[in-house]
C-alpha cells in the first residue's frame with residue numbers, strides 16, 4: 001500500500017525540484033505504476049500545472065512534455081506522418097485506452113523499466129531528455145544513469161529523414177512484452193545509419209548502431225546475416241515469460257522483418 005502525507009501541485013519547475021530533494025518526496029506522473037508499490041511518501045509532487053502536457057514541434061525537433069500521456073503519443077498525427085505507425089504501435093498494446101490516457105511519457109522514461117515499449121521505441125530515434133537540473137542529455141546516456149532526484153521536463157526528438165519500425169511479441173494481449181524491438185534508418189552526416197534497440201530482454205532497452213549501406217536488392221540470406229549479427233549484440237535473460245534463448249531468437253526474427261519492411265518501402 002502507498003501512504004501519502006502531503007500532496008502539492010507545484011507552481012514552477014523550481015518548486016517541484018526543491019520539494020523533491022527531501023528524501024521521502026516523490027514526483028508523480030500518472031501514478032499508474034507508483035500506486036501499485038509500497039511506500040510512505042511524505043510529499044507527493046504533482047507536475048500537472050507546469051504546462052508539460054503538450055507535444056510541440058519546431059523545424060528541428062519534437063518536444064514531448066513529460067506529462068503527455070501515452071495516448072497523446074499514440075494519437076499524434078505529426079509523429080505518425082514523420083515516423084509512420086511505429087510510435088502508435090509501440091504503445092497501443094499497453095493495457096487499454098483508459099490506462100494510456102493516464103500513464104505519462106515522463107513516468108515511462110524516468111522509470112527506465114526493463115519491459116518498457118516506450119523506452120525501446122524512443123531510444124532508437126535521435127532522442128534527448130530535458131532535466132531540470134541536469135540539462136539536456138542523450139536518452140542513451142540517461143537510460144544507464146541511476147535514478148536520482150532530478151525532474152524530467154520533456155523528451156526531445158531531433159528530426160531527420162528516418163524510417164522507423166517497431167515490433168513486439170506478447171504471450172497474451174496487453175501483457176508485458178516478451179521482447180520489443182525498434183529499427184530506424186536514416187542518413188546521418190551523409191552516411192546511411194541503422195539503429196537497433198531491443199528491450200524487455202527482460203533487461204531495459206539498449207541501442208546498437210551500424211553504418212551499413214544496404215542495397216535495395218540485397219539477398220534474403222544477407223538480411224538474415226545482418227539480423228543475426230545484431231541480435232547477437234544484446235544479452236538476454238530468462239523469466240516467467242520466456243527463456244534467454246527464446247528471446248534471442250525472437251529478436252533476430254523481429255529485426256529481420258523490420259529491415260525487410262524498411263527496404264521494401266524503398
Ligand SMILES: Cc1cc2nc3c(=O)[nH]c(=O)nc-3n(C[C@H](O)[C@H](O)[C@H](O)COP(=O)(O)OP(=O)(O)OC[C@H]3O[C@@H](n4cnc5c(N)ncnc54)[C@H](O)[C@@H]3O)c2cc1C
Pocket residue numbers: 026027028029030031032033034035036047066067070093094095102103104105106107108109110111115116117118119150151152153174175176177
Ligand atoms: C499493469 C501495468 C502494465 C504495464 N504494461 C506496460 C507495457 O506493456 N509496456 C510498457 O512500456 N509499459 C507498461 N507499463 C508501464 C506504463 O506504461 C508506465 O510507464 C508507468 O505506469 C509509469 O508511468 P506513470 O505516468 O504512471 O508514472 P508514475 O507511476 O506516476 O511514476 C513512475 C516513476 O517515475 C517517476 N516520475 C514520474 N514522472 C516524473 C518526472 N516528470 N520527473 C521525474 N520523475 C518522474 C515517479 O516518481 C516514479 O518513480 C505498465 C504499467 C502497469 C501498471
